[in-house]
Amino acid sequence: MTSYTLSARAAAAEARYDASRVVAKAAEGAYRDGPYYLPISGGWLSADVGSNLNFWQMGYDVERGGGTAIVQACVSAYAQTAAMCLGSHWKSRADGGRDRVTNSALSRILLRPNAYQSPSDFILNLTSLLYRRGNAYALAVRNARFEIVELHIMTGACAPLVAVDGSVFYSLSGNEVVERQLAPGALQAVPARDVLHVHLETPRHPLIGETPLTAAMLDLAMSNAMARQAIAFFDRQARPSGTLNTSNSLTADQVKELRERWDEQSRGLNAGGTPILANGLTWTPMTVAAKDTQFAEIMKMSEQNVALAYRVPLQVLGIGDQKFSTTELMMTSWLASGLGFCLNHIEQGFDRLFGLPGGLVEYTEFDTSVLLRSDFSTRVKAWVEGVKGRIFSSDEARADFELGKIDGGDQIFGQQQDIPLGMLDGSQALPAPTEPAPPAPEPPEEPNASRQQLPDLIRSVSDELFHGT
Incomplete structure (x- = not known):
């Protein structure tokens, strides 16, 4: 497998690169405002909780928002929709049109990113990492002509490194395929030119994005706490569907016999039967308490807040009231907001990696017309x-x-x-009908020498016959 470096000379120079010069922007151990991400636990701590080193002794736990159904639905909505849109390399023409470029390195990568992933697999996992972690990394492998021939997604603990001179490198991990094909330690300081890095907002570091989950941590914490409480409640408490009531005094044997007769008529093969009540017995079904209804509303509200943080319409997730009359209106609304940003952000990441000017000159574009195929x-x-x-x-x-x-x-x-509007209101006169041009006159025939000599011949013959001359 070819190396990701420019040449053997560049590879040797980078092998001698002193990793000790690669330093982080902030000093080690310095205080940083939360939320805090714990790679070992794979979860988040809010600013208030994470400021305490003994947070676990205070009864707090790491929030792993990625495991909830609403987060999975939001991430999958972006990842699966982006994977449906095929990318192309476009180049503008001088007349305002554009041509699809099919013989470039970018066009080949968009059709075959590597040997073990399809374009759909690559975009699906890249977008999923982007919205789960706020950052998505991929290693670019180049050939001897410095052309990118493969892209490999890195799913491990990846981080940008800033050298003392401002050069940017990346520490990558999390892809067993490419790690076995490269030399040990080759991914510890990869130049930025060989890394596809797509990130979301960077409030703490210009090269470290943050997932929308950080804005919804309180909602996720509340939802998880309520879910754990509900599981414990229903696991430890038996709630019947109703009760049999009577004003008469019943002995223990009578209660037992009554319960057996009721079960005989309403359970097992006789489920749904019609028991006959006598001697003042009445059936009272159990109803949902008001606090249980409020519990469900709060859970629903927290899920809506998570969807709001991800900017996903509730109709795309299959929840919420029906708002859009057609699929086109729903997709158009989403394309104008969250989904449009997602696709454009990934497109510009490819433009930067492949050195394209972007804008409307030469750029990457994902075809969104497939979203309206149905x-x-x-x-x-x-x-x-x-x-x-x-x-x-x-x-x-x-x-x-x-x-x-x-x-x-x-x-x-x-x-x-169709005519100009000025002609409809009379401000402009209608053009006079054009008459057909008269036919061009035929060119005069060129005189023939034989025709010019004929009159002279006739005149000479006539003089000889009638005048004797």
Whole structure:
């Protein structure tokens, strides 16, 4: 396997790099405001709890928000949706159009990031790490021409390192495949040019992003505490579905016999039967207490707050009231907010790694039209309006439905009855109808020498016959 370094000379220079010069931005042991992430425990501590070194003796525990259903739903919504969008390398033209680049290193990586992952696998795991941890790292492997030929996601304890001269390196780990193919210690100080690093907001360090979970830690802590309390309650307390009531005094034998008869008519194979009550017995079903209803509402509110921190519409998660009438409206709303930022952020990460100028010059773009593939009627209507509006050709519309080209389909057609608005209100005069141009006169025939000699011949013959000359 080729090394990720530029050349053998650069590899030797980096092998001699003094790792002791790589220092963190803040001094070791200095106080930092929370929340605090504990890699060993794999969880978070809030600022108030983490300020106490003996937090476990005070009854606090590490919050592992990644295991809750709502967090998994939010992360999966981003990761799975981003994995559906195929990426492409685009380059703008001088006339305002653009061309898809298919022979570049970026285009090959987008189609085959490495030997063991598909493009969908790569984007799925990259986006999942981004929203779970706030940072996603991938090692770029280059060939002898300094072209990136492979990208490997690193899932371990990765961290940026800043040298005394400001150079940025990365300490990577967490990929058994690439670690076995490289020399030991090769991933301890990887240059920034060979690392795809996509991160979210960086409130504490310019190279360390933070997950949206940090803003929802209190909601997750409350939800986890209520869930643990509910499990303990239902595990230790038996709650019947109802009670049999009577004003008569019953002996122990009568109560036992009554319970056996009731179970005989309502349990096992006789479940759902109709017991007959007599001697003043009445059935009173158990109802949900008001505090239990409040318990459920608080749990629901905490889940909504987590979704709000991730900027995921509740309809995408399958909860909440129905707000959007069509799938297109829901996806359009999400693309304009959280999902659009996610895709654009990953696109710019690829642009930076491959040295593209970005913007509208040369850039990476994920195709979001696949998100509306299930909304067939909306796709057809949009293409019909685009073709009639002289924006697309017929072949472009047919290609989206995997149909072949037709004769004249590469041309853009329009209707002729459209006129400027000024002509409708009379501020501009209608152009006078143009008359057809008269046909051009035929050019005069060139004189023929034989035709010019014929009159002279006739005249000479006539003089000879009639005048004798």
